[in-house]
Amino acid sequence: MHSHLVLLCFLGLLLIPSFCQSDDTTTAVYIVTLRQAPASHHHHEFITLGNNNRHGAPGRRTRVHKPRHQNVTKTDRRHGSYFARVHDSLLNKVFKGEKYLKLYSYHYLINGFAVLVTQLQADKLSRRREVSNVALDFSVRTATTHTPKFLGLPQGAWLQNGGFETAGEGITIGFVDTGIDPTHPSFADDKSEHPFPVPAHFSGACEVTPDFPSGSCNRKLVGARHFAASAITRGIFNSSQDYASPFDGDGHGTHTASVAAGNHGIPVVVAGQFFGNASGMAPHSHIAIYKALYKRFGGFAADVVAAIDQAAQDGVDIICLSITSNRRPSGIATFFNPIDMALLSAVKAGIFVVQAAGNTGPSPMSMSSFSPWIFTVGATTHDRVYRNSLCLGNNVTIPGVGLAPGTYENTMFKLIHARHALNKNTTVADDMYVGECQDASKFDQNLVQGNLLICSYSVRFVLGISTLKQALETAMNLSAVGVVFSMDPFVTDFQLNPVPMKMPGIIIPSANDSKILLQYYNSSLEMDGNSNKIVKFGAVASIDGGLEANYNNEAPKVMYYSARGPDPEDSLPHESDIMKPNLVAPGNFIWAAWSSIATDSAEFLGENFAMMSGTSMAAPHVAGLAALIKQKFPNCSPAAIGSALSTSASLYDNNGRSIMAQRSYPSIDLNQSPATPFDMGSGFVNATAALNPGLLFDSSYDDYMSFLCGINGSTPTVLNYTGQNCWSYNSTIHGPDLNLPSIAIARLNQSRLVQRTIQNIAGNETFNVGWSAPYGTSMKVSPSHFSLANGEKQVLSVILNAISNSSVASFGRIGLYGNQGHVVNIPVSVIFKIS
Secondary structure (H helix, E strand, C coil): CECCEHHHHHHCCCCCCCCCEECCEEEEEEEEEECCCCHHHHCCCCCCCCCCCCCCCCCCCCEEECCCCCCCCHHHHHHHHHHHHHHHHHHHHHHCCCCCEEEEEECCCCCEEEEEEEHHHHHHHHCCCCEEEEEECCEEEECCCCHHHHCCCCCCHHHHCCCCCCCCCCCEEEEEECCECCCCHHHCCCCCCCCCCCCCCCCCCEEEECCECCCCCCCCEEEEEECCHHHHHCCCCCHHHHCCCCECCCCHHHHHHHHHHCCCCEEEEECCEEEEEECCCCCCCEEEEEECEECCCEEEHHHHHHHHHHHHHHCCCEEEECEEECCCCCCCCCCCCHHHHHHHHHHHCCCEEEEECCCCCCCCCCCCCCCCCCEEEEEECCCCEECEEEEECCCCEEEEECECCCCCCCCCEEEEEHHHCECCCCCCCCCCCHHHCCCHHHECHHHHCCCEEEEEECHHHHCCCCCHHHHHHHHHHCCCCEEEEEECCCCCCCCECCCECCCCEEEECCHHHHHHHHHHHHHCEEECCCCCCEEEECCEEEECCCCCEECCCCCCEECCCCCCCCECCCCCHHHCCECCCCEEEECCCEEEECCCCCCCCHHHCCCCEEEEECHHHHHHHHHHHHHHHHHHCCCCCHHHHHHHHHHCCECECCCCCECEEECCCCCCCCCEEECCHHHHCCCECCHHHHCCCCEEECCCHHHHHHHHHCCCCCHHHHHHHHCCCHHHCCCCCCHHHCCCCCEEEEEEECEEEEEEEEEECCCCEEEEEEEECCCCEEEEEECCEEEECCCCEEEEEEEEEECCCECCCEEEEEEEEECCCCEEEEEEEEEEEEC
């Protein structure tokens, strides 16, 4: 996620694996895939498999609660246990008395297991003919009261689906995240007068633990499990701090689940202030939780794959991943990693997969979501902002942040810096951090009482050593009128979310503005010429307050932290033939549900809602909107859902201008330029238009397999991961030839023909075709106009010619304009051009 400080995201949850030691030989977790096909490859419909000790700690007994609507047959249990027995038999044969620990048996999306072994033992496994692939486990990390209105849902997409009371009905969204707080009203099943029928095709279960008691699940929250075996084997899992249950001790998972599918009309009250009513994008959809990430250390691929496998078994319709890997996967191509390959099988099973792009922008090729079968979402602003400001006695106004009340209207109060308000027993030499206002006992209340206290905001706040909450408590204990936080000049290059304050307060996030404040303050001090002591504090100020929202912000803008394309299949841009991100959605300053004991943000500790930022917040927006599409078009393939979202996306902001992209931080308004497809993909999500796309681009599992087989030298890798031989595919295709609603060509050597097949899902319509060629190329699309009846298909042929040599990416577009109002947008990118 993008925490309340972007700097924290850049630091991430990078992990140095701590491996168990056995007989002086280093052990590690490996994900092993077998050649035999998994269960899902044999069925067109979901089946329910047994538990098979898949969840929690190895050997830990966790009761699994099956609500009355769920049914696990004896046949299903036998089917699941069959795979587990095969895995156990293989391990016994290979190791013959050697020590090992099997963590999971995967059998729905992939046939394999996670096992703790030495490298020598892993080599033994890799030589077995039954084994197709052995991969070392790797670490992963976590990457809305108003956004429904900003996206036009009340009078648009919700209205088309019967209103918010039925929006998303019958659709289950699975979240692989940090868990959920089941007590939150956003996840109750009694907040709507409309019934909450549980989908017949969903067969998940709800773990029962002391942290997650019986009754935690309901007709809204229909399933909840946790996965931590890989973390446990590394010795870093603490069951009391990390919660060995689906309960969310972090807050991130609760937040993302409510953004996508939280109940409609839930009051947002934070720090005693009302900030409106919250709603998820699909408020009548169902939630299934698969906890595989944890506050203290992030997570591991073995646990994430187990979570994905279980979600698919349970019958979710959509999987939302607000997580990214800590590094670009190594090997022949980024697509070949255990998580992406498990998700490929999920897509084959008909599940739409949404993933956050990552918070590693704005550098090119910073994308953390790679594969064409995954729908990747970047983050933007929206039109609501909370503005706070500090008015100085010299008529200078300084902007700041803080969800705080203001001081008394038309009244100026004396400013006093914390370092000048110390009692006789405290000196700066004794405590160099005393200016951070963390301990009221070190100050003279007579100096602070009735005044505005200035506190220093240092890197210690960024690291969580000092907290705003403690500084505010100090100010209240000293009877200050309010508190002003000036930014330490060494703390730069991060965005500070507005944080709640129960008293008048403001944070000056700009080091330059903080300098202006301190210059005014210091110049207004009267000093005794002999003792050099302060005899008068002359600076005065008032705080306007930041509780009122302003809805006139120019939006959307692509956030500077949102990861950028292109998306290379390896580390080289000349292999970037997949357009990423797919599109962008609101991700900045998002109000959503918060776990009551969440520790991810000290400022929102104990609150039921929190304002967070990041691509983690953007992805669930799209997951919820995908639920609305799935509800309207239940037979749509995952690729078709992605097509509807992409081709209908908007290219313009709320003022009718081109969407802008932030290029750096700070001074974001001075460092922005028009967004390209590498910034925003197809554009900004348009929920209402996506429900009536007119034309669809579709791709199948076989298309993705042909694409993987087309990667140079990939045949053995494809066989290892999928158990399928590339020879069984009559032809292979390259990235530009996938039937995607975008065209990305990394290297245009003179000329290239690209074709796309579209299908009409609306009424009879005639389309005119228009286009603009990327700079340095010429482009022709044929036919230039065509007519289609419902269900009919049309092949578009696009010829691109390089007319100049260049290695700088350039962009164009193809537009299909129907006489019934449908507009289909296809972005085009070309990087290397050789004429």
